[in-house]
Amino acid sequence: MRRGVHLLEEVEFHPMNSRRPLEYLRWLTDYKRADDARAAGEHELTEGMSIRSREIDLVGAFYAVGITGHPQFKVVTLWDCHGGWDGGWRQMLEIYDDVKANLFLSDIDDLRFGAYSRPLGSAPGAPLLADLVAEGYAAPLYLFESAEVRPGAALDYLAAVREERAPMMADHRHRLVGSYEVQFCDTEVVTLWGTDIDAHLAVQRARDAALGLDDEADPDHRLLSWRKRARDFLSGPWRETLLSPYPGSKLAPR
The missing domain is CATH 3.30.70.100 (Alpha-Beta Plaits)
Structure with missing residues (x-):
């Protein structure tokens, strides 16, 4: 069985505008819900929404509870790369091969202040x-x-x-x-x-x-x-x- 490969992203929103995290979460969950209906292996780089694929699966979308130590405001997302390194992870990398103009277009331009991504590998015995x-x-x-x-x-x-x-x-x-x-x-x-x-x-x-x-x-x-x-x-x-x-x-x- 292949190791689980995932992506964790922490997104911050400044200045202090509480509507921005909500707009981002709505946008993200709506378009990824639509991606679940795509055929296996089908993926494309689109204008506004980056890569569309069911193998890059948004499993968790969270609003950070600021009083527990997060910067306010922040969203955390957890993605599952179906198929591991050769599956969803490869699809994400392919958008950087012969970088295209639509890579730099996003429906959420100027909404996020910053984002920090970490690639994750499941530990032995970890839940999938x-x-x-x-x-x-x-x-x-x-x-x-x-x-x-x-x-x-x-x-x-x-x-x-x-x-x-x-x-x-x-x-x-x-x-x-x-x-x-x-x-x-x-x-x-x-x-x-x-x-x-x-x-x-x-x-x-x-x-x-x-x-x-x-x-x-x-x-x-x-x-x-x-x-x-x-x-x-x-x-x-x-x-x-x-x-x-x-x-x-x-x-x-x-």
Whole structure:
């Protein structure tokens, strides 16, 4: 079985105009929903909407919950390259072969302030996005982690997440839905967890209680132990933030 290949994009909108993220999410989910009806392997570079293909699958479109540490305003998107490197990823690269004028035309010109893309490779044993979509899985809230690891330690860290952290987080109603090694570098990982507001609040209070900062909640000392264990692999910043799925994206509740 081929490794899953994905793309994560973080899009920012400035100045502070709250309508711009909504316009972008509507535009993106509408045209990608139409792409699902395309024939397998059919792809083209069009004016205004870049490449059209069902193999470049918008699985997750999220509005970033700014109070958890994101710049305001921000959208995060998660794409599944069907067929891996030789499938959707190749189709995206082909638009740069003999660069054409319509590559530089977009229906959303001047809407976005900036965008940062990261190619992702699924870690061994990680959930497959296609399987989640087939299952109909969706959560009302997602926990998004990005972490800097020691050079070469990405897959070791993600193995520890799968074997040690995921069962503990499952006890707190957090499901691991993505575990990724950032490609073309050897120092960054991304994980994605499905959850809900009540579960998010409960895990924060369980950690506070383990620290002796909340005597009205049950402590879970495993949460503190995991943070110490994670330092065996980390070499720099680690951050978790929350994402709210946009209605109409495949990981959003129907």
